[in-house]
Amino acid sequence: MNVLVTGGAGYIGSHAVRQLVAAGHRVTVVDNLVRGHRTTVPPHVEFHRLDVCDTASLADVLRRSQSECVLHFAALAYVGESVTDPLRYYLNNATGTISLLDAMRQANVKRIVFSSTCATYGDPPELPIVETMPQAPINPYGRTKLLAEWVLRDQLAADPEFAFVALRYFNVAGCALDGSVGEDHSPETHLIPIVLQAALGLRDGVTVFGTDYSTPDGTCIRDYIHVEDLCAAHLIAMNSLSPGKAQFYNLGIGRGYSVREVIESARKVTGRAIPIRFGERRPGDPAALFASADKISQELGWAPSITSLDEIVASAWRWFEAHPRGYGDTR
Ligand SMILES: NC(=O)c1ccc[n+]([C@@H]2O[C@H](COP(=O)([O-])OP(=O)(O)OC[C@H]3O[C@@H](n4cnc5c(N)ncnc54)[C@H](O)[C@@H]3O)[C@@H](O)[C@H]2O)c1
Numbered sequence: 001m002n003v004l005v006t007g008g009a010g011y012i013g014s015h016a017v018r019q020l021v022a023a024g025h026r027v028t029v030v031d032n033l034v035r036g037h038r039t040t041v042p043p044h045v046e047f048h049r050l051d052v053c054d055t056a057s058l059a060d061v062l063r064r065s066q067s068e069c070v071l072h073f074a075a076l077a078y079v080g081e082s083v084t085d086p087l088r089y090y091l092n093n094a095t096g097t098i099s100l101l102d103a104m105r106q107a108n109v110k111r112i113v114f115s116s117t118c119a120t121y122g123d124p125p126e127l128p129i130v131e132t133m134p135q136a137p138i139n140p141y142g143r144t145k146l147l148a149e150w151v152l153r154d155q156l157a158a159d160p161e162f163a164f165v166a167l168r169y170f171n172v173a174g175c176a177l178d179g180s181v182g183e184d185h186s187p188e189t190h191l192i193p194i195v196l197q198a199a200l201g202l203r204d205g206v207t208v209f210g211t212d213y214s215t216p217d218g219t220c221i222r223d224y225i226h227v228e229d230l231c232a233a234h235l236i237a238m239n240s241l242s243p244g245k246a247q248f249y250n251l252g253i254g255r256g257y258s259v260r261e262v263i264e265s266a267r268k269v270t271g272r273a274i275p276i277r278f279g280e281r282r283p284g285d286p287a288a289l290f291a292s293a294d295k296i297s298q299e300l301g302w303a304p305s306i307t308s309l310d311e312i313v314a315s316a317w318r319w320f321e322a323h324p325r326g327y328g329d330t331r
Contacts, residue, residue, distance in 0.1 A: 002026045002066050003238070004109075006052050006100065007073030008045075009036030012115070012172055014181045016071060016231040017045060023235055028065040030058065031074065037327040040181050052096040055103045062107035069111040069238055072100060075145075078189050079119065079284075082141035093144035094151075101155055110159070111241040112152070113234055116166040118223075118250070118289055120146040128292035131168070131248050138284050153246060160244045165237040170223035170252035170291050172230050174312040175319035182319030183227075184326030191262055192224070192313060196320040199272040206274060208259050210281030215288055221256035223290035226306040226315065229253075233302045240300050252291025253304045265313045270321075 003020055007013040008029030013036070020027045021042065029041050032051040041047045048061050052074050062070075075093045076082070082089040097114070104112065119142030120135045137143045152164045173192045175182035183193050197203045211218040233251055240247065257265075267274050296302045306312055 001238070002028070002068050004028045004030060004062060004065060004067040004070045005073065006030045006070065007036065007075065007115075009033060009038060009040050009047075010073060011183045011185065012227055012230065013071075013073040014040035015176055015227045016073065016234055017041065018176065018180060019228075019231045019235060020071075021045065028061065028067060030061060035076070035185065037184060039327050053091070053099045055099045055106075058100060058103035059106040062103055062109050067107070067109055069113070069241065070100065070104060070109060071113045071234055071238070072097065073115045075115065077141065079139050079141045080189065082139055082144070086140035089140050089144045090147075093141075094147045097148040098151055101151060110161050110163060110243065111238075112164045113237050113241070114148065114152060114164060114166045116149055116168045116248075117142060117145050118168055118170045118252070118291065120149065120168060123286040124289070127288060128254060128290050129250060130292045131250055131295055149248075156244065156246050163241040163243050163245050165241060165247040165249065167233060167237060168248065168250050169230060170225055170250070170289065172227050173224040174226040174228065174306070174315040177228055177315055179318055179322060182323060182326075183316065184323070186326070191222075191259065192266070192316050193320065195263055195266040195274060196270070196313075196317055198274045199266055199270040199317075200320060200324050202324060204275065206263060206276050207279045208263075208276055209279045209285065211278055213281070213287040215258055217258050217260045219259035220285055221258045221288035221290065223252035223254070223256050224262075224309065224312055225252050225304060226312050229304040229306055233296060233300075236300050236302050247299075249296035249300070250291040250293050251296065252293050253307045254291055254293050255307070256288055256290035257309045261309060262313070265309045266317070269310055269313045269317050
């Protein structure tokens with residue numbers, strides 16, 4: 001299939017591009033490189049440095065690449081930044097998705113897999129989180145993604161040939177098992193990279209925000225899904241797209257690990273000291289978040305192959321140890 005990947009130079013997108021190419025798809029990447037790295041895009045993959053808000057150029061790329069389906073990863077994805085600069089998030093994530101859908105309409109492309117997030121659920125009433133739970137995001141980032149989900153629903157209601165899958169990711173972690181691509185965010189906000197950067201001595205330690213949560217060890221619990229498993233779900237989702245059908249699936253491993261467990265795992269995997277200090281709770285951080293991934297398992301047959309925290313951390317460590325400065329490029 002001819003597939004257009006937005007945000008294909010980013011962390012998850014770069015892993016997805018490799019899986020798509022390996023599965024025989026012809027891939028075109030669109031990324032404005034605001035957070036991505038040009039060097040992650042394989043030389044034989046067509047690349048366009050383009051903002052998804054540029055509807056006309058996007059429609060042109062969709063037409064010329066004869067794309068049949070879009071995987072839409074492009075977004076800004078820092079919760080804290082979305083609080084201090086909400087308009088940038090609404091413009092980029094919500095307007096960007098609307099622009100993409102408009103370009104797809106102009107180019108007559110009807111199928112899309114959308115990167116949504118567990119942040120659309122906010123602080124859930126119970127665990128594990130199932131897809132039918134109320135979506136009440138507690139930050140602008142989550143609201144931009146929920147808004148995009150609603151635009152997708154409305155577009156489907158207006159066009160019976162349109163089809164989408166919204167995948168609500170939990171915490172994506174780990175790096176390519178073959179070491180070809182990895183995670184390089186600047187600034188870094190994800191726990192596992194931060195802990196590994198501390199193991200490398202690139203940070204003086206890790207701050208644990210809150211030790212008095214109602215969890216077994218008092219620290220926050222999150223569901224870490226390996227990036228390769230997450231991308232595999234996209235290929236399955238892509239093949240399940242069917243005209244007039246809206247699908248929503250959680251993507252997690254169905255269990256959570258605490259901040260202390262992540263740090264302990266990293267100490268074990270790296271054999272290095274990782275200094276920690278304790279800080280106050282961060283506002284808006286729920287005590288525990290983990291998915292039920294039963295729906296995608298039952299309906300599409302997807303299941304995570306990596307559920308051990310040590311394995312996830314080890315795959316990330318291989319990358320961080322080999323690339324302490326990340327891609328080290330200038331975008
Ligand atoms: N990483 C996670 O744990 C996680 C969890 C839930 C959801 N998500 C979602 O998954 C997607 C990918 O996340 P990621 O962690 O790979 O982030 P990332 O920042 O590494 O990748 C996003 C890519 O999109 C590009 N981009 C952003 N805005 C763009 C625009 N307007 N036009 C063109 N390109 C643009 C960036 O340059 C970057 O390459 C995002 O939509 C994010 O919201 C990620």
